[in-house]
Amino acid sequence: MAVYTEVPDEELEAFIAGYGIGTITSCKGIAEGVENSNYLLQTTTGRFILTLYEKRVRREDLPFFLGLMEHLAAAGLTCPTPLRDRDGQMLRELAGRAAALVSFLDGVWIRRPQPWHCAALGQALAGLHLRGRDFQIKRANALSLEGWHAIATGLGADAERVSPGLADLVKTELAALDRLWPSGLPEGVIHADLFPNNVFFLGDQLSGLIDFYFACNDFLAYDIAVCLNAWCFTPEHTFSPERAAALLAGYESGRPLEPAERMALPALCRGAALRFLLTRAHDWLHTAPDAFVTRLDPIEYVAKLRFFQGLGSAAELGLAPGGVR
């Protein structure tokens, strides 16, 4: 939630001149995305987001991210579209960083999602999955089962400093997921981080999806599991069956789930809860408590993980009775 890189005036002007989008009338660093420096840039012709990629984003992944946004936008998904400069380049250099300029999306993100927001989200997620099917570049999910083992090893005994008992919980859950993790489910491009702050609404309409910097190839249903974690709990970490049912029904209105995906959903939800538990625990230990960034509470995901561990079946998530379609 911070701007890291300051851009010298002349460099910025020269950079923007490469696009033929008029001259700059304002440029504000915005508090969006923790990984990159983002500027809301206004020119005489329109509004844009300028992103400078900081060290946590691997340079070799950028053609995937930018190509995906361009592909999805061309296929009709409302998401930021990278601009190409006069030489046809999307990925450029500015102030010593890789940089890109993308279109600006109107809308605000929802701090307190209602079921109808979740229904719209589910529908948009299915739309993303369908439109991503013919995207050619691939990117493995670095934050799946194998990656979680690596983070857990890195945390080691320090997990106890986050919360007593956490080291044991992580170890036991990883062993369980090693057994339960599905195989052979439909795969494709997933967003992998579709939290409320990455989904914009304008009035009663979902107006766009942003922040594709965790996107990768994985089980499509895992993306649903991420959304169930991110959208379907109250601030007190209580599961909301109404929101989950709306999310799943919205998704199935665009892409009905296969029986194997329905069966796998509880395990996928546990995995998604563990994923955010692990990365938050890692960040918690590596961020000073008085840093002016919000340290996201890892314990929230302990509560969510325990909820998903206790599920008897996918039906308890609010899935409409499905059967074979």
Next chain:
Amino acid sequence: MAVYTEVPDEELEAFIAGYGIGTITSCKGIAEGVENSNYLLQTTTGRFILTLYEKRVRREDLPFFLGLMEHLAAAGLTCPTPLRDRDGQMLRELAGRAAALVSFLDGVWIRRPQPWHCAALGQALAGLHLRGRDFQIKRANALSLEGWHAIATGLGADAERVSPGLADLVKTELAALDRLWPSGLPEGVIHADLFPNNVFFLGDQLSGLIDFYFACNDFLAYDIAVCLNAWCFTPEHTFSPERAAALLAGYESGRPLEPAERMALPALCRGAALRFLLTRAHDWLHTAPDAFVTRLDPIEYVAKLRFFQGLGSAAELGLAPGGVR
């Protein structure tokens, strides 16, 4: 440089509805101002800055700040104008904070000021001083000589942790300023923090002044001294006589300096250098090194202070030969 307060959707919508400026189309936390949470808010009728006042701003000072902006804007200075809601209020409440909505100013701030920028700045500063003369509310400068003594006492021996020798330098300089500090100079409303990031340019025009949250009543020439510190040194902390001469000439084109002000300028510059040295040293000691905020280097102001200490006369600052006017 961070957003501190998250605003719940419904509260924000209700707040904005109080102004009759249409409905919200986007709202981005922006990295501007270290003291407050700032949002760039777009509605169906225009762009605005929404500010939530955090704990470092004293609530009782807000009528001065907001009243001053309204006064200056009405008098023709290009600066943010606070909007009044349907009940005529500028100062309201949002998410448990005092909050205000001000007009948005186009423009970008200049990372590498040239002499012509400094000339425009000087002219605008004189315009601010002239337009502030009939503003009725008063606010003492908490960061003048007395306030510096208090900060220095608070730093104590910790100053040595910022830089060896600093405690002594501060002590000696405060004693010198106690002797040298002028009295009886023309007073009025000053900005007191007119750094480059608070001055916007559009093409070759100065397009506005922002951030009046250090404004107060003090010697008008002290404001010039702040600007000489903030605008007239290279990144290597070398004084730029060209920029200073342009700044002073620009200022005098709007308000010629009195002989006593000219005489006092070197001491005022030393005071301004010490002021930023002290507050930066304080912040340096109280901000974690790995916090995602830029810790402004106090040492920069040691260099500036030493430069001003070595001045023979105001003429060396680039003042045009003045004499009595």
